[in-house]
Amino acid sequence: LSFKDGRLSYMMRAYESNAQQDYSSCLIIGTGTGPKLGVKPCLANPVVNLLPIEGQLWLTIDTRFWGRIDPVTLETLPNRVRVSSTVLNAHPACDPATGECFVQYNCGFIGTPVTKEACIALLRPEEGNMNTEEVSRAHMPRYKLIQHSHSPCVTQHYVVSKLDSFEPRNPLNNNSGLLQFLHQNEDDLWMVMDRRTNKSRIMQSTGFSFVNNHFVNCFETEEGEVVIDSVATTGAYLDNYFVRELDKPSPRWHDLFHPALRCRAPPNGEAIHCEPYFKEPIYFDYPTFNPLYKMRRDSRFFYAIAAAPRPPGGSVDATTRSVAARWSAEGIYLTEADFVPAAQPAEEDDGHLVSIWYNATADESSVAVFNARTLALVDNYPLGLVVAFHAHGVICAEGSRCYTNP
Secondary structure, X not given: OEEEOOEEEOOOOXXXXXXXXXXXXXXXXXXXXXXXXXXXXXXXXXXXXXXXXXXXXXXXXXXXXXXXXXXXXXXEEOOOEEOOOOEOOOOOEEOOOOOOEEEEEEOOOOOXXXXXXXXXXXXXXXXXXXXXXXXXXXEEEEEEEEEEOOOOEEOOOEEEEEXXXXXXXXXXXXXXXXXXXXXXXXXXXXXXXXXXXXXXXXXXXXXXXXXXXXXXXXXXXXXXXXXXXXXXXXXXXXXXXXXXXXXXXXXXHHHHEOOOEEEEEOOOOOEOXXXXXXXXXXXXXXXXXXXXXXXXXXXXXXXXXXOOOOOOEEEEXXXXXXXXXXXXXXXXXXXXXXXXXXXXXXXXXXXXXEEEEEEOOOOEEEEEEEEOOXXXXXXXXXXXXXXXXXXXXXXXXXXXXXXXXX
16 A cells, blocks of 8 residues: 555556465465365465565465565565574564564474473574574473464563463364364463673563453563563454354354453562453454654554444543543444554654555445544545455654554
8 A cells, every 4th residue: 555645546456476376276274275185285474564674575374384475566476484493473562762673482402392391593584584582581381282373572682472382172062173173272471681791581460361362562660570461362352253253243252361461570589460451341453553663662543343243443541541532333244453653753643544444335345544633534445346354564754664563
């Protein structure tokens, strides 16, 4: 999408994976659309996030099968990710000041899904490939199956990762693929690395076991604590993406989400302390914020879409932990927004939110632009097509760097 001189233009191009080029020959076992017989495995499906790094643009997912595209033409480019694991993070933790991007993954014997080893590495792009440089390793107190971390976060002195994983489930269910036999395990283990020493602690949030979907905006207090706000989900969250669940009028939100949490990791010790973020539960996801305020303790606002009879957008005042503004309209379903700062911002909320919405009445998607301070609708641009699902984007202001979300 490109905004210039009051006009919107857009370009679309398919990512040329094996599945896109010749789906009929694909062997598919683990995903929910399988099993499907074929002559070659189709493992690459990097559809979760976009990562701009050192002039390259990567498409990411929670496995090591990432993709790379030309940031201008969207052409699929040759790529290879070198990491001693089958998993990576869809949301690497990137420091906008240093340009460093950290990933967390299980690092036992290569290819073994069960391990007690957890690692943090730096991403090192090189000649179209993505290398990983291990900088820290820690031993978990128990074995984990497919340990992963969807959305680690970074502050000036720390990298924080929730050590999520999968566990066996009763296979007598209506799921297919891997989720027929496994679901995400609600656990309380974390990994916190000190960037000054590269030493990591395995920490525990006793009494708060959950799966972290997304961290919001981690920051450090003057006392050296790391404040971590989490969109906490249950082990059933991924089941919601099967067609039978999507066909229901409305999900049972409390079966998919725990109340959002504010957690604090002290500079010493092994205990992380958590508490509900809101006084009354508000189920939301896909948080975004002004990228100029990433890692800053003076950041006041984040924005998200919330669960309701029709999903509204909202802004949250992080200092009072309360909803500051809302927007919704009959028949309109919002997706994640990206924050575009004003050219010369006077305040944190001086900018616009860009989202893609679905109009159920017109059966059409549009690009919508909102005032970030008031959530007033500024304009919308019908696309003439339906975007079935959208989450996560990259904002590139002219003459400035690109920011991934969150």
